[in-house]
Structure formats: structure tokens, C-alpha cells
Amino acid sequence: MKLIDPHIHCISRTTDDYQFMARCGVVAVSEPAFWAGFDRSSASSFADYFRHLTDVEPARAAHYGIQHYSWLCINAKEAENVPLAREVIRLIPPLLDHPRVLGIGEIGLNKNTANEIMIFEEQVDLAADHDQLILIHTPHLQDKHKGTAIIVNILKNDRRIDPQRILIDHCEEHTIRMAREAGFWCGLTIYPQSKLTPERGVDILEQFGPDRLCVNSASDWGESGPHTLIDTLLEYRRRGHAEQDAAEIFYNNPCRFFGQCPKWKAKAEIRNPKPE
Amino acid sequence: MPDSKEMLDQTLLEMRRRCLSLAADLDRLDRAGKNGSDPRLRQIRDALAVLLESTPNRVERILLIFSDKTPPPPHGKK
Numbered sequence: 001m002k003l004i005d006p007h008i009h010c011i012s013r014t015t016d017d018y019q020f021m022a023r024c025g026v027v028a029v030s031e032p033a034f035w036a037g038f039d040r041s042s043a044s045s046f047a048d049y050f051r052h053l054t055d056v057e058p059a060r061a062a063h064y065g066i067q068h069y070s071w072l073c074i075n076a077k078e079a080e081n082v083p084l085a086r087e088v089i090r091l092i093p094p095l096l097d098h099p100r101v102l103g104i105g106e107i108g109l110n111k112n113t114a115n116e117i118m119i120f121e122e123q124v125d126l127a128a129d130h131d132q133l134i135l136i137h138t139p140h141l142q143d144k145h146k147g148t149a150i151i152v153n154i155l156k157n158d159r160r161i162d163p164q165r166i167l168i169d170h171c172e173e174h175t176i177r178m179a180r181e182a183g184f185w186c187g188l189t190i191y192p193q194s195k196l197t198p199e200r201g202v203d204i205l206e207q208f209g210p211d212r213l214c215v216n217s218a219s220d221w222g223e224s225g226p227h228t229l230i231d232t233l234l235e236y237r238r239r240g241h242a243e244q245d246a247a248e249i250f251y252n253n254p255c256r257f258f259g260q261c262p263k264w265k266a267k268a269e270i271r272n273p274k275p276e
Numbered sequence: 277m278p279d280s281k282e283m284l285d286q287t288l289l290e291m292r293r294r295c296l297s298l299a300a301d302l303d304r305l306d307r308a309g310k311n312g313s314d315p316r317l318r319q320i321r322d323a324l325a326v327l328l329e330s331t332p333n334r335v336e337r338i339l340l341i342f343s344d345k346t347p348p349p350p351h352g353k354k
Binding site for chain 2: 117118121143145146149150200203239
């Protein structure tokens, strides 16, 4: 089966991870801009980071037969520094035509502060002004429920926003309902220490169905790995679900969401269509 | 889909392991001294109480126990 990891920070991963993904059938990934594990000292660090995301990592991935796409933004954590955030935002518009850039992301909130909310809204403006897809980061742990509610409320009340062009990521049992009921795509991140386990991810898939749901590993510099995507597929199969249903979740759905950007090449595939 | 007996057959040992692991965590905390007033431990005890209930959506209710319930900061486009 062909697979897509719709959210992975390849900059933090080894070549072993690329080999592992290729061996497991991962044919494409998307990498949102995020916090590097430390606060960067200037906007020029982000200029280099964006070059890494748009030029270096796609070449690295291609070596393993994997298509690599990216998303650009100032992440929620460093958005607390408003002057730096605005400097970084000014770097983005000239890069939006890059053939590997799918949109603005992962924007969102970290500790749900007024500064983070202000910069989040400014990046929603950036996406709306340039007709870009948006990938949303929802906060961690105790901040997730409140932050997701703030984000959903802002986006629902913005008339420029088409919810089908936004994916709200890192949803869990207490936040997925509010994101789905507002019509957004949702991401399930299999990152057992702070987000979902494969078992809980499949529980959510069974309860909500595959429509507008994507599963990702969000592998980064923390305790994570591209194997969590595969573990979730194996758990889904272990419970007896059909291969076509698995293909919908692990390949077709990312193609449908990302495919709204014409730069995304892979197409959803329907196997064994039912006769009319 | 496996039925509930098959599911229990598959997961019982793992559930037992998790129960014992939490029990050992609590015993270890006790041995380290009294900390009953720590609000984080109160959250753990509230979460454990949810596990004993027989109503559904336990995960969602436990996640809400561990969630910040303060109101959002004032915001809105200037």
C-alpha cells in the first residue's frame, strides 16, 4: 500500500528514517515549519530554515523516492516575540510560489497568549490574502482544549475562510468534535508521550469515520518516529478493517486535502470500484 | 471486528500491566513523602475515579480533567 505522512519534521530525522519510510511504502510527506527546540536569534535563521524546507529536504527525500512538500510560517511558540514574528512573516510571500510550498503552517497557539493569538490572526490574513491552504497546530496537553476552542472560534467567524481548506492538527478525543462540526479537516497525530497512541488513533477513526481525517506521525526531535504511522496502519488492519478503507485514510485523504493546492501531484486512487 | 471477549483476550495482559504500572507510580510517590495537596496529583486521582465509572467517553472526560479551564485572554483584530 502507498502511504503519505502528512506531517513530519524531516529536518530532525535521520536518513535511516527516510529508508524506513521508503521500505514501508511512504511515497510523499509534508513538512510544516515549526519550533526547532530553541528560540532562534533572528529572522535570518528563518530565511535559512525556509531554504532548508523548500530546497534541501525535497532533494534529500527524492533520494529515497519520496515526494517532499512544505508549509511556511512563524511557529506559535516563537510568535510570542511579536517583532521577530512580523519580520519572519515578511519573508514568506515571495516563497509562496515555490513548487514545493503547499501553504501556511503550522500556525496556531502554544500557551494561548494574547501575542500568539495576534500573530495567528496575522498569518490567517497572510493565507487569505494569497489564497493559501492552512495547516493548524493546536497546543499541547493542558492547553489543547482551550487553544483549539480559540482557534476554531476565530476561523469560524472569518468570512474569508473556507473550512475545507484548513486542517486542524493534533486533534484528540476532547477536541476533534469541535473541529469536525465546524467543517474543518482534522489531523490525528500518533505521538504517544503527549498526543495519541496508535490504539487511540484507531478508536477515533472507528468512532468518527474516515471522512476529512488524516493520520500523521509529526516526528520531530522529541520521542517520536515515522514508525507510529505504520503502527497505526497495522492496528487498523489488526482490527479487521478493509484495505480500501485503510487506503482512504493513509493515502487518499492526504491527497484530497493537499490536492486542493495544484502543486501537489499524487492523486486519490479508488481500487475495486463497486459496479453501478 | 473482534467481539468483546476476543478483545479482552488480546488486551488483558496489557491492561493489567498498565494498572500495576500506575499502582507502582503511586506507591513510589508515597515513599517519597506526603504530597496529597499537589494539584497535579489531585488531577490523577480524579482521572482514576473516571476509570471506575461505567459510562462511556472516559478518555474525553479524563483529558478535560487535565485541561486548563481559565478563560482566553482578550483578543480580536484591532
